[in-house]
Amino acid sequence: MNEAQILCNALLKSRGFIHKRDISTALSSLKKNLPLDDDLNHLGQVVPIGDDCAAIDDGHGEYQLFAIEGLVEEFIESMPWFAGYCSVMVNVSDIYAMGGRPTAVVNAIWSKGSQTASKVFEGMVQASRVYSVPIVGGHSNYQSQKPQLAVSILGHAKKLLTSFDAKPGEELMVAIDLRGHYQDPYPYWNASTESPSIRLREDLELLPYIAEAGLSQAAKDISMAGVIGTALMLLECSQVGAVIDIESIPRPQDIELVKWLTSFPSYGFILSVSSENVDKVKALFTSREIACNVIGRVTQNKKIVLNYNADAAELWDLEKEAFICAVT
Secondary structure (H helix, E strand, C coil): CCHHHHHHHHHHCCHHHHHHCHHHHHHHHHHCCCCCHHHHHHCCECCCCCCCCEEEECCCCCEEEEEEEEECHHHHHHCHHHHHHHHHHHHHHHHHHCCCEEEEEEEEEEEECCHHHHHHHHHHHHHHHHHCCCEEEEEEECEEEEEEEEEEEEEEECCCCECCCCCCCCEEEEEECCCCEECCCCCEEECCCCCCHHHHHHHHCHHHHHHHCCCCCEEEECCCCHHHHHHHHHHHHHCCEEEEEHHHCCCCCCCCHHHHHCCEECCEEEEEECHHHHHHHHHHHHCCCCEEEEEEEEECCCEEEEEECCEEEEEEECCCCCCCCCCC
């Protein structure tokens, strides 16, 4: 077994990959009762379910964005402040990944008493200040045996970046802020809580700028599935494949490869970019000291192939098996 195949096997067994497969089960249940695509389009929903946000035509040439994130209870129990902070941060990232800007967030929290909830709220309020996104309401219950947290966000966009518009022949690019550290024991690369808020907001503004300047039409923020899992989701939604060069992926020094590829960075995006715009996009990120590189090329076939240490291996064939089942 070559090194590329060993890497593929490790990624397929990772927690992020396994958890993302749950999306297919949820979508299968939803599709039994969802309106037809034509009905959804009539309601103003302009991207299929499976993207970072719902995007709804506002009737004036722009879009309202709507998203939600939930956090696992073990994370809330062990790191309540950081869980609260992340609940806002990841929602903000979803909005920017669609080429938008956030408007406001609401939350729903359950806990046993108010102690854990208070720490969660402290983290949420800090992220609200850092990213300049108001918390405008929510729901609370302090009678639960286990803590639960879900946060929803509204945003708006002039032009969209979606998971459904990567095209064969385009370059797959990754931009990640490497100026951070792990939030042990979890695989969270934290480049946010100790960084200047103005810089964080200006870094995120690159995404709507790229959308509005027409430098890309397809993007996705790097989630718990890591760089490769997130790329796989984007490629599946766009009904394409890719050949990915693992050694081209930006990575901090002295971080083990599989650990990095299964990490969730606080600032990380994958974009599909035409060849003539690659240098422009890279220059935007690198000018702000954000690591950015071409990591592969989008292909017509629906296979995701990883190149690593002069070896190659097929990670996934979307013709044979769906990943998140975002496309029928």
